[in-house]
Amino acid sequence: MAEAGSFADRVKQQADIVRVVGEYVRLKKSGLNFTGLCPFHSEKTPSFSVSQTKQFYYCFGCGAGGDVFKFVMEMDKLPFPEAVRAVAEKCGIAIPRAKERTPEERKENQQRTSIVEMHREAAAFFVLQLNTTPEGRAAKGYLLDRGLDAEAMARFGIGFAPSGGEALLRTIRQKYPENALETSGLFSRDQSGRFYDRFRRRVMFPIANDSGKIVAFGGRALGDDLPKYLNSPETPIYTKSNILYHLDRAKEALRQRDFAVLVEGYMDAISVARAGITNVVASCGTSLTEPQVKLLNRFTHRIIVNYDPDTAGQTATERSLTILLEQGAEVRVLALPGGKDPDSFIRSEGAAAYTKLLNEAPPYVDYLISRARKMDMSTGEGKLRAVNFLMPYVQRIPDRILRSEWATRIAQQLRIEEPVLRESIRKAASERRGEVKARPELVGRVGKPAERRLVLMLIEGEEFRSRLAQDIRAEELHRGLESERVLEVLVEACASGTRPDAATLAMALEERDRRLLFEIAFESGAPPTWEEAESCLTVLRRRRAEEELSVVQKEIESLAAAAGAGAGSELRRLLERKQELRRKLDPPAPQSPV
Ligand SMILES: [Zn+2]
Numbered sequence: 001m002a003e004a005g006s007f008a009d010r011v012k013q014q015a016d017i018v019r020v021v022g023e024y025v026r027l028k029k030s031g032l033n034f035t036g037l038c039p040f041h042s043e044k045t046p047s048f049s050v051s052q053t054k055q056f057y058y059c060f061g062c063g064a065g066g067d068v069f070k071f072v073m074e075m076d077k078l079p080f081p082e083a084v085r086a087v088a089e090k091c092g093i094a095i096p097r098a099k100e101r102t103p104e105e106r107k108e109n110q111q112r113t114s115i116v117e118m119h120r121e122a123a124a125f126f127v128l129q130l131n132t133t134p135e136g137r138a139a140k141g142y143l144l145d146r147g148l149d150a151e152a153m154a155r156f157g158i159g160f161a162p163s164g165g166e167a168l169l170r171t172i173r174q175k176y177p178e179n180a181l182e183t184s185g186l187f188s189r190d191q192s193g194r195f196y197d198r199f200r201r202r203v204m205f206p207i208a209n210d211s212g213k214i215v216a217f218g219g220r221a222l223g224d225d226l227p228k229y230l231n232s233p234e235t236p237i238y239t240k241s242n243i244l245y246h247l248d249r250a251k252e253a254l255r256q257r258d259f260a261v262l263v264e265g266y267m268d269a270i271s272v273a274r275a276g277i278t279n280v281v282a283s284c285g286t287s288l289t290e291p292q293v294k295l296l297n298r299f300t301h302r303i304i305v306n307y308d309p310d311t312a313g314q315t316a317t318e319r320s321l322t323i324l325l326e327q328g329a330e331v332r333v334l335a336l337p338g339g340k341d342p343d344s345f346i347r348s349e350g351a352a353a354y355t356k357l358l359n360e361a362p363p364y365v366d367y368l369i370s371r372a373r374k375m376d377m378s379t380g381e382g383k384l385r386a387v388n389f390l391m392p393y394v395q396r397i398p399d400r401i402l403r404s405e406w407a408t409r410i411a412q413q414l415r416i417e418e419p420v421l422r423e424s425i426r427k428a429a430s431e432r433r434g435e436v437k438a439r440p441e442l443v444g445r446v447g448k449p450a451e452r453r454l455v456l457m458l459i460e461g462e463e464f465r466s467r468l469a470q471d472i473r474a475e476e477l478h479r480g481l482e483s484e485r486v487l488e489v490l491v492e493a494c495a496s497g498t499r500p501d502a503a504t505l506a507m508a509l510e511e512r513d514r515r516l517l518f519e520i521a522f523e524s525g526a527p528p529t530w531e532e533a534e535s536c537l538t539v540l541r542r543r544r545a546e547e548e549l550s551v552v553q554k555e556i557e558s559l560a561a562a563a564g565a566g567a568g569s570e571l572r573r574l575l576e577r578k579q580e581l582r583r584k585l586d587p588p589a590p591q592s593p594v
Contacts, residue, residue: 005104007096008069008084015091017055017068023090024075032524039075040064049522054459056503058518063511065518067503108236114180115237118172119206119214122186125171126159126204126217136160139203139222147347148270156270157206161199161219168197185216185235198232201225205245205266207232207284210295212248216240218266218284229265231284234508241289241508244296245269245282253279254299261334261358262288262296262305262320263342264313271343272306275351277358288320289510293327304361306334308341314371321364323511325396333367334358365406368393369413377414386414387424394425450539451483455520457528457536458490459500464530468537469494477540485513486520542585549581 018034021027027034027050038048038059047061058065064074072083088095130136130153139160143153152158161168169187173195181187187195202219209215216232232238246269254260261280263269269282279300283292296303305320307313317333324331334357336345346354362370372386390410397403407425411418454472458465469491472478478487489508493500502521506514556574 005102123206130160159204163201165196185232208248242291245284259302268342271346302330304332331364332361334361450536461528
């Protein structure tokens with residue numbers, strides 16, 4: 001939020017978070033940090049901490065955290081610009097009279113404008129490709145097969161990115177400065193530094209922000225190319241967690257009908273909209289985020305979640321429920337029969353059948369109870385598991401009367417004596433206030449020691465963080481780790497040469513990762529050294545080689561078992577790879593924090 005060089009940035013540099021927070025919370029010095037009773041949840045022992053060196057706050061109990069502006073925004077319920085002014089006043093920093101524009105801000109604005117324009121041109125280019133080239137017409141055939149007609153393709157701006165690798169680049173490059181090409185997310189660079197099209201041989205779905213400007217693309221592979229879906233990376237005009245697909249076209253209907261249908265993918269959103277339910281939005285690949293819910297809440301508080309019925313979809317549904325409930329949304333859940341997603345259901349059963357089920361979608365608690373009832377309810381432990389599955393959702397209902405009503409429903413449905421259930425809800429609630437015990441369950445010790453140290457080193461390793469970031473990035477060592485996202489944003493920040501600021505980076509993260517980042521940032525220990533960094537990297541490299549070795553070993557075994565003709569050369573390749581990995585792993589493990 002506080003862009004480099006802006007007034008907000010200057011205020012942030014000069015303000016002292018301890019002094020500002022101290023006006024609201026009685027803080028006590030504790031080691032390097034300050035602690036106090038959290039103003040955002042009720043507690044008797046302090047779990048709220050403020051870091052003076054890193055200028056952020058974090059509550060180990062409820063997870064509230066951020067920089068000085070976030071704190072004032074939350075405490076005084078102010079929008080960002082007002083919070084900046086309030087902090088400036090508290091700290092005696094002169095407030096500029098008019099809206100001040102520094103040269104950097106102007107430059108950034110110009111760049112954003114170019115990138116938006118570039119996306120508009122790219123979208124038109126992709127549409128042209130779909131309609132006029134042989135390759136594009138083949139893609140069109142594929143879309144027709146999936147039930148999209150020409151009218152729908154035009155309506156949703158669907159296009160095609162050709163396979164050549166330079167088609168878009170050639171039409172665009174003359175008109176824009178190199179730095180705009182670089183940051184647009186539309187192009188990648190090869191090893192010799194030459195640009196090429198990021199999207200190749202893909203059906204292209206333009207993704208617009210809520211005011212209708214195209215800010216990104218989702219590309220679906222034709223055939224079996226991987227990945228199946230490729231999205232634009234985050235750019236100056238695109239933050240994935242802030243965008244809902246189709247919101248720009250859904251606004252009117254959302255206001256009029258006062259409910260939203262929330263689906264997973266573009267094809268789902270398009271199908272539902274074509275079925276006449278234009279108040280549909282898609283979270284698009286990510287699990288739902290808090291900013292997305294806040295965005296949606298500007299139009300309606302009533303939401304019907306209709307994710308895929310597979311396991312991933314169920315998990316995504318449950319995760320979305322938590323966020324939606326916390327934001328006070330009124331939620332219903334539609335789980336389509338026959339394991340169908342909205343797109344395939346509408347194609348096989350028709351729009352009327354879909355609309356009917358949508359109207360009958362049960363409130364989320366009924367959905368959750370029916371999920372809980374699928375657990376083994378014949379034993380006491382089974383019932384306890386079911387109650388524990390439901391409890392976190394019940395506790396997130398902000399309204400007490402509603403909460404109590406649901407407790408009655410749950411008791412009836414699960415055949416539990418109501419007083420017993422209420423007692424355990426009360427107990428869970430009071431333990432939640434104590435919080436300390438619940439912490440490891442909530443966040444766990446996510447990430448193994450080497451990962452955690454690397455995160456801390458990227459934050460604190462003043463002299464070597466950019467080198468460390470480069471090493472991690474070059475080998476993609478963070479992939480697949482529990483702290484993958486946290487390392488990713490840190491590496492990105494370090495690589496761009498900025499000093500990573502935990503509070504700012506946290507805003508781009510989802511709840512679990514946000515907590516992880518804050519908690520690691522509060523960890524202390526010996527000051528990091530490059531030697532330690534190297535040994536942590538070695539730990540990750542070894543872990544990866546070990547994983548690959550076990551995969552290779554399995555492949556060798558299954559190949560040897562099959563022993564078909566032609567397996568010889570593949571077997572030889574695998575055996576050689578196995579030798580290679582063994583050699584890598586052979587040197588004794590270094591002294592490391594794992
Ligand atoms: Zn708290």
